Amino acid sequence: MAKTLVEKKSGDLKNINIKNIRQHLIGLDKKVPLLDGSEVQYVNFDNAASTPTFDFIYDKVGEYLEFYSNVHRGTGFKSMVSSWVYEKGREIVAEFIDADLDKNVIIFTKNSTEALNKLARRYPFQRNDVVLTSLMEHHSNELPWRNRAFFDHVGLKPDGTLSIEDLKEKLKFYNGRVKLVAITGASNVTGYINPVYKIAKIAHDAGAEILVDAAQIAPHRPIHMNNNGMEDIDYLVLSAHKMYAPFGVGVLVGSKSIFEIGDPSDVGGGVVDIVTLEEAYWTDLPEKEEAGTPDIIGVVALTESIRMFQAIGWEDIIEHEAKLTAHLLRRLKEIDKIIIYGDADPANSHNRLGVVPFNMAGLSHALLAAILSYEGGIGVRNGCFCAHTYVKEILKVKAEEARKLEEEIKRRDRSHLPGTVRASFGIYNALEEVDRMCDLLEKISADGHKGKYILNPEKGEYMPEGFKIEVTDYLRL
Numbered sequence: 001m002a003k004t005l006v007e008k009k010s011g012d013l014k015n016i017n018i019k020n021i022r023q024h025l026i027g028l029d030k031k032v033p034l035l036d037g038s039e040v041q042y043v044n045f046d047n048a049a050s051t052p053t054f055d056f057i058y059d060k061v062g063e064y065l066e067f068y069s070n071v072h073r074g075t076g077f078k079s080m081v082s083s084w085v086y087e088k089g090r091e092i093v094a095e096f097i098d099a100d101l102d103k104n105v106i107i108f109t110k111n112s113t114e115a116l117n118k119l120a121r122r123y124p125f126q127r128n129d130v131v132l133t134s135l136m137e138h139h140s141n142e143l144p145w146r147n148r149a150f151f152d153h154v155g156l157k158p159d160g161t162l163s164i165e166d167l168k169e170k171l172k173f174y175n176g177r178v179k180l181v182a183i184t185g186a187s188n189v190t191g192y193i194n195p196v197y198k199i200a201k202i203a204h205d206a207g208a209e210i211l212v213d214a215a216q217i218a219p220h221r222p223i224h225m226n227n228n229g230m231e232d233i234d235y236l237v238l239s240a241h242k243m244y245a246p247f248g249v250g251v252l253v254g255s256k257s258i259f260e261i262g263d264p265s266d267v268g269g270g271v272v273d274i275v276t277l278e279e280a281y282w283t284d285l286p287e288k289e290e291a292g293t294p295d296i297i298g299v300v301a302l303t304e305s306i307r308m309f310q311a312i313g314w315e316d317i318i319e320h321e322a323k324l325t326a327h328l329l330r331r332l333k334e335i336d337k338i339i340i341y342g343d344a345d346p347a348n349s350h351n352r353l354g355v356v357p358f359n360m361a362g363l364s365h366a367l368l369a370a371i372l373s374y375e376g377g378i379g380v381r382n383g384c385f386c387a388h389t390y391v392k393e394i395l396k397v398k399a400e401e402a403r404k405l406e407e408e409i410k411r412r413d414r415s416h417l418p419g420t421v422r423a424s425f426g427i428y429n430a431l432e433e434v435d436r437m438c439d440l441l442e443k444i445s446a447d448g449h450k451g452k453y454i455l456n457p458e459k460g461e462y463m464p465e466g467f468k469i470e471v472t473d474y475l476r477l
């Protein structure tokens with residue numbers, strides 16, 4: 001039995017299930033300060049942005065740290081262990097997303113954004129090629145494609161879901177020029193899930209490939225890159241920090257063939273076989289695309305989080321998150337002045353992610369989010385969630401208003417930034433936490449808020465007047 005420096009409290013992963021996972025959350029009992037001077041246990045409803053971690057993942061990282069060393073070509077035993085861990089990580093990721101390692105390469109990156117940028121730089125677009133994204137994408141699956149090829153968007157249906165009809169029309173209109181359909185697996189704004197296998201078939205029938213941005217969907221639904229040919233997913237990205245492994249690693253999976261040709265997107269140590277003063281000879285994949293020392297700890301954490309998803313099982317995860325979502329929607333609907341965006345029907349909770357955008361009439365999203373934090377100890381996110389165009393669609397912001405807002409923002413005035421509050425769930429959230437937020441929303445709706453909040457126009461954020469707490473009272477570096 002391996003001896004570890006870290007006292008292992010987490011127990012065996014085999015005993016982890018949806019009922020006890022909450023007890024394993026690091027920081028579960030952490031109290032945070034409120035405006036009235038008291039402290040409460042924190043409620044984290046910002047899982048769509050990033051997730052906290054669990055004791056068994058932390059323990060696994062601690063166990064590995066005793067062997068920490070750099071990977072590849074190190075002759076020491078610890079380097080051999082590190083190299084094994086890092087390469088085993090690729091196999092575990094491949095198994096998780098059902099990727100075929102004969103055809104695909106698993107490249108570790110920093111996050112989904114870096115993975116998408118890398119793919120956009122390395123994808124072999126020719127003159128006149130078209131890349132299609134959609135109007136519901138996160139900026140990370142929008143901006144990297146701009147200027148790389150002719151660029152267009154698949155439109156939305158009036159309810160904010162992706163229009164498959166428009167996808168078909170665009171593919172027909174471009175008549176074989178679309179080389180890649182880059183689409184999110186699920187929206188980080190509305191929680192809508194896209195039918196990616198159906199989209200894959202439609203794209204392939206038109207001669208295009210498909211990339212799935214799995215940053216949001218990966219922690220909530222199983223993904224199969226290998227789907228009998230026409231429904232295969234050609235490229236996929238994900239971020240470990242959204243999967244309860246916030247130790248800094250992301251993944252890009254895709255066809256080996258495009259990365260084998262040409263220069264790597266980043267160069268430096270690790271990507272070459274030999275360097276002369278005139279030339280560099282690139283090494284084989286995947287090292288060719290992983291310049292510099294990789295995030296081995298991030299990979300260790302990701303493998304343990306994957307083992308956790310496998311131990312708990314998707315059925316229980318989906319059931320639990322759907323229960324939270326249905327409960328939130330039911331309660332929000334009963335609160336005066338609350339406006340829910342996207343699908344507000346609790347009966348559909350199994351067919352979407354637990355990502356719920358809402359506002360309260362008469363209060364800005366930034367103020368409501370501040371009140372939830374300072375008067376409730378509840379962490380949500382507000383604004384446009386790096387999906388400006390989609391949020392404007394959902395909120396039905398008129399073109400004239402949007403232009404006025406753009407001018408204001410360019411002048412560094414974010415006072416009127418459109419947006420919503422977003423509550424997003426993870427596997428460890430509890431129904432009582434949903435009630436705690438909804439009870440507070442009820443109070444705010446009926447009686448207003450306690451504090452006097454001051455807007456910082458440049459940031460678009462509210463701070464309560466006289467709030468004196470220093471972060472350094474809680475954490476020093």
Ligand SMILES: Cc1ncc(COP(=O)(O)O)c(C=O)c1O
Binds near residue numbers: 111113187241
């Ligand atoms: C759908 C989607 N894609 C991409 C990203 C970017 O992920 P990361 O910040 O890990 O690069 C996010 C982050 O919120 C997202 O929600």
